[in-house]
Amino acid sequence: MKTVLVTGGAGFIGSNFIRYMLKKHDYSIINIDKLTYAGNLDNLNDIERDKRYEFIRGDICDRDVVDDVMRRVDSVVNFAAETHVDRSILDAGDFVKTDVYGVYRLLEAARVNDVERFVHISTDEVYGDAGDEPSREDSPLMPRSPYAASKAGGDRVAFSYWATYGVPVIITRCSNNMGPYQYPEKLIPLFVTNAIEGKSLPVYGTGRNTRDWIYVEDHCEAVDLTLHAPGECNGDVFNIGASAEKSVLQIAGLILEILGKGIELIEHVDDRLGHVKRHAVNTEKIRKTLDWKPKYDFREGIEKTVNWYVDNESWWRKIKDKQREYIDFMKKYYK
Numbered sequence: 107m108k109t110v111l112v113t114g115g116a117g118f119i120g121s122n123f124i125r126y127m128l129k130k131h132d133y134s135i136i137n138i139d140k141l142t143y144a145g146n147l148d149n150l151n152d153i154e155r156d157k158r159y160e161f162i163r164g165d166i167c168d169r170d171v172v173d174d175v176m177r178r179v180d181s182v183v184n185f186a187a188e189t190h191v192d193r194s195i196l197d198a199g200d201f202v203k204t205d206v207y208g209v210y211r212l213l214e215a216a217r218v219n220d221v222e223r224f225v226h227i228s229t230d231e232v233y234g235d236a237g238d239e240p241s242r243e244d245s246p247l248m249p250r251s252p253y254a255a256s257k258a259g260g261d262r263v264a265f266s267y268w269a270t271y272g273v274p275v276i277i278t279r280c281s282n283n284m285g286p287y288q289y290p291e292k293l294i295p296l297f298v299t300n301a302i303e304g305k306s307l308p309v310y311g312t313g314r315n316t317r318d319w320i321y322v323e324d325h326c327e328a329v330d331l332t333l334h335a336p337g338e339c340n341g342d343v344f345n346i347g348a349s350a351e352k353s354v355l356q357i358a359g360l361i362l363e364i365l366g367k368g369i370e371l372i373e374h375v376d377d378r379l380g381h382v383k384r385h386a387v388n389t390e391k392i393r394k395t396l397d398w399k400p401k402y403d404f405r406e407g408i409e410k411t412v413n414w415y416v417d418n419e420s421w422w423r424k425i426k427d428k429q430r431e432y433i434d435f436m437k438k439y440y441k
């Protein structure tokens with residue numbers, strides 16, 4: 107049985123990916139996660155007893171942990187990262203460490219142990235503003251936040267391990283994800299849970315900035331395809347997205363409509379520093395090369411997402427009401 111190392115598997119996308127993989131394949135999965143404020147083992151409650159699943163609490167920057175586990179795996183999918191743009195504006199240190207140095211540690215161990223495939227999860231944030239056309243894989247990287255810049259660094263370190271040493275790396279750059287188990291500091295779960303609580307939805311500036319949205323399960327399927335892509339794809343970058351561009355105001359309006367709440371809950375707050383006006387990706391390459399397309403349209407995805415937070419209040423209440431890191435960050439950032 108093949109063994110796949112998934113890093114950051116206790117986070118939002120990583121936990122959805124592990125669930126997806128165990129359902130789809132007969133593989134063993136080893137999940138290494140540091141359990142930062144964003145890592146949550148509750149996200150994996152339903153699979154923790156699966157004999158094919160193993161959890162190791164560890165840091166991808168820790169050489170001993172990484173070298174040790176890499177001897178036991180056939181391939182790697184690296185989700186582990188510091189991921190919140192707003193936190194990177196307050197303090198970039200952990201972003202540079204995990205999203206650049208941590209990626210290097212994994213790649214170095216993967217090189218020594220000849221892994222069959224290393225999928226590095228980058229992000230569309232590395233392109234910066236999309237301008238008039240959705241970003242293509244060969245568009246310039248112009249990251250605007252410390253988060254995006256750190257991810258761009260990790261993305262290019264990963265590419266260099268293919269170009270220099272022939273490590274079979276594939277890099278994915280996905281657009282904004284929505285779905286279950288997303289930490290409630292991020293836009294959609296923050297808006298949904300605030301609306302349920304009757305609190306305001308903080309919209310930066312005019313709220314006209316747009317993002318391209320995808321349902322998390324579609325992202326997981328695309329990553330699985332890159333993990334199994336033919337050898338000629340090594341060194342390639344694949345954008346992933348569902349061509350669903352929406353402004354923050356549209357998202358807020360839709361969430362309120364689905365929950366039957368009024369638009370008076372929308373509150374405009376100071377714009378985010380370095381705010382990107384438009385993120386959007388061109389996904390022709392993955393559609394053609396790997397025959398992938400998203401299964402969920404935007405409306406279905408957002409309805410499934412909103413309903414999940416409605417049905418799983420105890421999951422997010424534990425974080426919003428009790429987790430010190432959440433409460434302190436919200437106070438500090440939104441004053």
Ligand code: NAD
Nearest residue numbers: 114116117118119140141142144145165166186187282283
């Ligand atoms: P998340 O913040 O929910 O999860 C990140 C996980 O990584 C957490 O479980 C955390 O504990 C773990 N982690 C952090 N630092 C670590 C370290 N040093 N060692 C081991 N584990 C560590 O993030 P997410 O939204 O699930 O994003 C996963 C990946 O997908 C990230 O690489 C992110 O850049 C990328 N991505 C996310 C989106 C999105 O919309 N969420 C879009 C495109 C790309």
